[in-house]
Amino acid sequence: MKTTLYVAERVRTLDAARPVAQALAVRGDKVLAVGSRAEVRAAAGPEAREVDLGAATLVPGLVDAHAHLAGLGLSLTTARLEGAASVQEVVRRLEAAPDTCFQGNWLLGKGWDQNAWPGQAFPGRAELDARFASTPVCLTRVDHHASWVNGEALRRAGITRETVDPEGGLIVRDAAGEPTGVLIDNAMDLVTAVLPEPTDAQRETRLRVALERCARVGLTGVHDAGMDRESFQTLRAWDEAGQLPLRVYAMAAGQGAQRHAYLEQGPHEGRLLTMRGVKLLADGALGSRGAALHEPYSDDAAQRGLLLLSPQELEARVRAFMARGFQVCIHAIGDRANTLVVEVLLQCAEETGTRGLRHRVEHAQILRREDIQRLGAAGLVASVQPTHATSDMGWAEARLGRERLAGAYAWRSLKDAGACLALGSDFPIENPDVLAGLYAARTRQDAAGQPEGGWWAHERLTAEEALEGFTVGPAWASFAEGRRGRLMPGMDADFVALSVDPVEGAARALLDARVLATVVAGVEVFRA
Template identity: 80%
Template sequence: MTAESTVYRAERVWTLDAERPRAEALAVRDGRLLAVGTLAEARAAAGPEAREVDLGRATVVPGLVDAHAHIHGLGKSLTTVRLEKAPSVEDVLQRLAKAPASSFQGDWLLGKGWDQNEWPGAAFPGRNDLDARFPATPVFLMRVDHHAAWVNGEALRRAGITRDTPDPPGGRILKGANGEPTGVLVDNAMDVVEAAIPAPTREQLETRLRAALERCAQVGLTGVHDAGMDLQAFRTLQAWDAAGTLPLRVYAMAAGQGEQRHAYLEQGPWQGRHLSMRSVKFLADGALGSRGAALHDDYSDEPGQRGLLLLSPEELEARAQAFMARGFQVCIHAIGDRANTLVVDVLLRGAERTGTQALRHRVEHAQILRLEDIRRLGAAGLVASVQPTHATSDMPWAETRLGRERLKGAYAWRTLKDSGAHLALGSDFPIENPDVLAGLYAARTRQDAKGWPEGGWYPEERLSAAEALEGFTVGPAWASFEEARRGRLKPGLDADFVALSEDPLEGPAAALVDARVLATVVAGAEVFRAAG
C-alpha cells in the first residue's frame, strides 16, 4: 500500500447501493473506491500508511451531477452584469451603469438575467430606456431563460435590423404600434444581433470557464452535462483535460443548432479522461416565460400566439437522424406541448430508422406534455431530463400562461417517472442557480425557499427524498452511459462523492435550504473544501 491511499470517515455515508445502502467510511486510491463500509474495513483496504480525513458529522453521498446546464453561460453570467431578481427597469439601468470591465465583449455591453415577470405590469421592456443611457454603446441583455434579448438602438443598427426587417424563421422581432422594433428579440431573432457581437477573446473564454467550474465545485457538483457546447469552449476543455487540469467531469452535448454541427459530425463521438462528447443537443422551441414555447393551442394570456418552432419539423428530423447514424445520443430541448409531441415523434421514428434505441435519446426539459405523450415517452424508455427549480421559479405565473388544464401534464416528474421514463435532474444553470441542494429541495417539496405554497404546487408530482437524490446521481450516470462507473458508492467505482452538512435522505427537506457543501471530491481529488 502507498501513501496515495486515503480514508474518508463521516457520520453517515449513503451509497445508493441496494446491497449495502449505508456505510461510515470510504477508502480511495488512484481515483477509485477501494472499500465502502465500516471504518475498520476502509482502513484495512487502504493500508497503515493511508491518509485519513475525518468529515465529522457530515453526510456523504455519491457525486452530484447536473444533467442539464451551460458551463460557458454560467461563466458569462458570473463575469458580466447580473440582472437576476432586478425588480424594475430602473434597477437594471442602475446595474448597467456600474458594469465591470469584464461585462464588455469588444465594445458591446453584455448582461443577463432580466425577467419582466418580476416587474410592475410584467410587460416586456423597450429600447428607449437603454437608448437614453447608452446612445452609442451597443447593449445586449439576455433574458433569464436565454430565449429573448433586450437590446438598444445601437445594437439594432449594427445588426441591420429596421422596421422593414421580417421575423426570421423561428424568431420574433417585437415591433411597436409605429412599426419600429421595440428592442426585444425572441429566440432565433436574437441570432441576428449576436452575429454582430465580437467573439470573446481566448482570455475571456478561459476566465469564464474557470469561474464556472469553480462555482460548480463549490455547490457540490462533481459533474455537469453541458447542453449544447460551442466548439471554442469544447476545444479549451479538451486541452485542459489532456493536461489533467479539468477539475470536474463534463458530459458535453455538441451544439447542433448552428453551423458548428458539421465539425462535430465529422469528429464523431469523443472520449477523454474527464471530458466526453457522445451526444448532441437541438432546440425544438423557445421558453414559456418569453412565450416562445410551442403550444398546440393559444397561450391563455395572449390569444393568437402559440409560440415558435426553432427548426422546421423536417429539418429537426433530418439533423437528428444524421447524428443518430453517426453514433450520437440525441437530446432535444422541448418546453411546450406541441414541441414535446414533435420531439417524441422525432426520437422514436429516428431511433427505429437508424436502429439506435440503445443510445438512450433524451427529451431535455419535457416541461409541458399532453398525457398521451408522457405515456409514449415512458413506454419507449426515453430519458426525461428535467429541472426541479424551473417549476418553483415558474409557479407564480405558469397558470396564467397555460391555464389549469394544461398544467396537468406540466413539470410532471412523478407522472413521467411512473410512465417508465428515466429521470435525470438538473438546473439549466445559469437560467437557474447552480445550487444542487436547491434542486433536491424543489424536487421533494415543489415549494420556494420560504415554504410557499403550503403543501407544495401540484404536490402529487413531488419526488421522494431517495428519488430526488437518485435524480442527481444514478439518473445522470445512466443518461450518460456511466452507470457502471458512477452514480453509487461501491468498491471499484470512481471515487466521486460529496460531503454535506445535512442529510438529504433522512433529514427534513426544509434543512436543505440552509445546508452547506463541506467537500467535493472527483476521482479521489478534493476540488473543493469549505473553510472552517
C-alpha cells in the first residue's frame, strides 16, 4: 500500500493524549502515524511520498451533519434567487435563466426570501404571470418549506379557490379566497406531484456538482437528511464502483411513499455510503411561519405553525423504523414540535429497546427550557446549524418575541444539558461553506461582526467545541467515533488542510480562510 507523509505547521488531532503534532502519515486508507516530523518520517519509511503543506493546519475530516446533496445540486443548476432584494429582481433573474433551469418545460428556481424584501410580505402569482403567462414556474423558498408558483403552475396542479388545504399544509389566499401562488409545507406537494421527473442525466449531474462543491469547501463527509431512492441508488452504484468521492451517511426519506421501500430494504453499509438513519419532519420552518409553536406567532396572532404529521402518525412511523433498526432523525423547529419529538423519541425508544440507536433531533431550534434538559438528559443528538442563527437573527425576535428566544438556537444550553452536538449547515438552505459554520458557532455574528459581542452570546461555543461539532460530533452521531473524528493511528485517513488554525487563530480569520486540500480515505479529492 502506498504511504504518504503530510507535513504542516501543525496537525490538530483532537486526541487528548497528543492534541497538536507536526506531521501525519497515511498508508492506504488509514492514518499510519501522527507526531513530530522525525517520528512520522521514521514510521513512513524512505519510500513514502512527502507532501509539504507549509503553514497549513491539518484537522480531522470536516463533516456536515445535516445537509441535502440533491437539493444542493438542484440549487446549483436552477435559477439562483439567493440575495434577490425584491420581487422585481427575482423576475429579472428568471428572464436571464439558461436552459439548465428547466425540468421538462417547467422553469425552476430556488432561494427567494421575502424577509429580505421591502415590507417582508409573501409575493403573489401576478408578478410571475405578467412575464410567464404560459410557462409553468415553481420557485422554492430559501428554507424549502414554501413554494411560489405562477398561474399556469396552479392550473396544471388543479389548485383553485375550492381546493382544500391539505393536512399539514397551507394554500395562501387573498381576501377573495383566490390562491396567491404561495404554498406552505405539505401544500407544496400539490405542485410537485405534477412536476416532470428529472432525467437520469440531470440527477447524476446534480449529484456530481454537489459532491464537487462539498470537497472544495473542505467537507470529507455529509449526513444527507432525507435521501430519495433515486439518489440513493445512484450513490450506491458509484460507491460499489469506487467512484464516490466523499463519505455519505444517508437518512432514508421517511416522509413520503418511498418509506415503504426503505423499511423493506433496511439499513445499508457500503464503503463510503451508509444508510442507517431515517428522516421525518414534525413541522415546517420559522421563516414561512410553518414552525409549530405552543403559542401564536408574535407577528401573526392567527398562526401557530403546522404539524406535518399528526402525533399518532409520527409515533407510528417512528416505532416502525426503530423496530427495523433505523436511527430516527426528526426535523423539529418550533417549541411545540420539539416537545412532541422529544416525547415520541423517548417513549418509542423505551418501548422498542432502541435507546442505543442514538436518535436525533434535527435542528432543535426553538425549545422550552424543560425540553432542553429532557433532550440532554436522554443523550439524544442535537443536530444544529450555526449559520441558521446568524441568518435568522435579524427577524427571529419579531416572529417569536424576546421570551421564546431564550430557548432558541441554544447550542451551549443543549451541550451543557448533555446532548451530543452535531453541527451542519442544512445546505442548500445555507451555504455549504463549513468555515462559515465554524465562525458562526464561535461568534454568533454576521460577516460584518454584528451584533457586537454576538447574538445571545452566552450560547456561543468555544473554538475547539466548534471544531469538535464538525468532527467528533458527527462521527458519534453516525456510529463512527472509533474510526473518524480524530487523527490517530489506525483511524480513517480523512482530514482537511486549512490556511488558518480554526482553534488558536482569530475567529474573523475564518471568513477569508482557504481550504488547501481535502483527503478522504487517503485520497486527495480536492487540492487548491
